[in-house]
Amino acid sequence: MKNTFHGSCHCSAVRFEADIDLDHGTSKCNCSLCAKTRFWKAFVDENALRITAGANHLTEYQFGSRTIVHFFCRTCGIKPFGCGETADMGVFYAINVACLDDLTPEELLSAPVEYQDGKHDHWERQPAEIRHL
Numbered sequence: 001m002k003n004t005f006h007g008s009c010h011c012s013a014v015r016f017e018a019d020i021d022l023d024h025g026t027s028k029c030n031c032s033l034c035a036k037t038r039f040w041k042a043f044v045d046e047n048a049l050r051i052t053a054g055a056n057h058l059t060e061y062q063f064g065s066r067t068i069v070h071f072f073c074r075t076c077g078i079k080p081f082g083c084g085e086t087a088d089m090g091v092f093y094a095i096n097v098a099c100l101d102d103l104t105p106e107e108l109l110s111a112p113v114e115y116q117d118g119k120h121d122h123w124e125r126q127p128a129e130i131r132h133l
């Protein structure tokens with residue numbers, strides 16, 4: 001079931017709402033950026049994210065194939081979400097579940113977690129080691 005969660009960066013300059021169906025799971029990836037930031041995400045459709053404050057505080061980072069735009073707050077450095085487009089998924093946002101202020105740990109932990117082997121560009125498969133993610 002979809003619920004609307006409210007999120008923010010650390011300094012609260014950037015605020016957003018996202019409609020997320022946690023039954024569809026969350027995901028973690030071992031790519032060079034996700035591994036360094038311990039990025040834990042939930043994928044949503046393009047129209048399921050609404051920035052409610054501070055869009056002008058967001059700045060962007062891209063690397064590698066530049067498929068994904070990683071947005072982060074220019075004041076506090078926290079990344080509330082990324083945005084990408086693939087043939088499979090269309091335009092999507094990857095919401096940082098750690099930024100969701102009204103998501104309880106119990107709700108988060110009750111959602112299934114998928115793992116992606118971004119380190120080897122095999123997003124469809126689980127990496128051999130996941131315990132550190």
Ligand SMILES: [Zn+2]
Pocket residue numbers: 009010011012013014073074075076077078
């Ligand atoms: Zn901030």
